[in-house]
Amino acid sequence: MRQPSTTLETGPKAKERLSDVAYDAIKKDIITHRLPPQSKISEGRLVDSMGLSRAPIRSALARLQSEGFVYLQTSKTQLVAPLNLARCEEVFHLRNILEPDAARQAAGKVDAEELHRLNEACAKNYTAGNADEEYELLLANKEFHLAIVRASGNDLQAQFIERLQDIAMRILWVSLRVSNRSIVWSEGHLEIIEALIAGDGDRAYKEALVHLTNGQDIVNQILKHSSVLRQVNLS
Incomplete structure (x- = not known):
């Protein structure tokens, strides 16, 4: 440290x-x-x-x-605290319920410039194995999602989702280390951004849910087929 x-x-x-x-x-x-x-x-x-x-x-x-x-x-x-696959499933399950709903509420209320800036930070290349750079990438991804939630105006929901995001960062960090590349956030983010700026709540909900479930599938595949699980108590 x-x-x-x-x-x-x-x-x-x-x-x-x-x-x-x-x-x-x-x-x-x-x-x-x-x-x-x-x-x-x-x-x-x-x-x-x-x-x-x-x-x-x-x-x-x-x-x-x-x-x-x-x-x-x-x-x-x-x-x-331990980190296991059951906890991963719980975190994604709750995010899939709460974050698309927040995106629907945030439609037409977001700061487009901020979202594009954070999305560019999410797509930034990083040095595989460099914990500081990986952490910055995860922070950018977290802040992107929280910017949407905060725009919804539901402060209690934002606080709870921030807690989920922190747990998710522990999970996503493992997937970065295993895959030696970032999970492809940028493309899914662009679809969400377009819907939010257009004020289309239903589309924002759909794009947010698709983005989250696609990310969950990628992470699950990485975690279930990697020897790194034994090293981080994710078995």
Whole structure:
């Protein structure tokens, strides 16, 4: 884990910022499997590697626990949450229900320039095996979908879908590593963008659902036929 840059600040706001720094760094390591599923989390090692005190580390781990990324094995032992094929199916099932509906509600309300910018970021080439570049690609994909959900105006739905997107990033990261190429997001995104800009809610719903189910099929094929499953507890 790379040490995040910190400043010598004091007070509640500074502590909150340090907690956010720790949260972002640990979450990234979980998503990119630098902290693999079911691996033990050591507060002491995180303190040493990040150069932070125990307070922001503990606050970050508590937040990650509430979001399902970390769980307590014993009163003193925390583990990274497991990732299995059943969980993958659950995540896609919920996304297939919620995100097309959000796209229908967002039709005619989106920021076209923002969506095209994020779509270009999703189609960007990356260096296979470079966790930082792969993570940026996944973040762009997440932000593309969240931009649509937020445009729908349903804040509660947006919060829930963001949680699903974070779990999906752990799954999609494995597929990037296995395939050594990005899942083809850009073409499906263009169809969605066109429908959203045109204000065609029914078409936006259909294109979003087709995009999600196609992506699910690709991921399932990769995950079910790869030896990488054994390395990341996806068996």
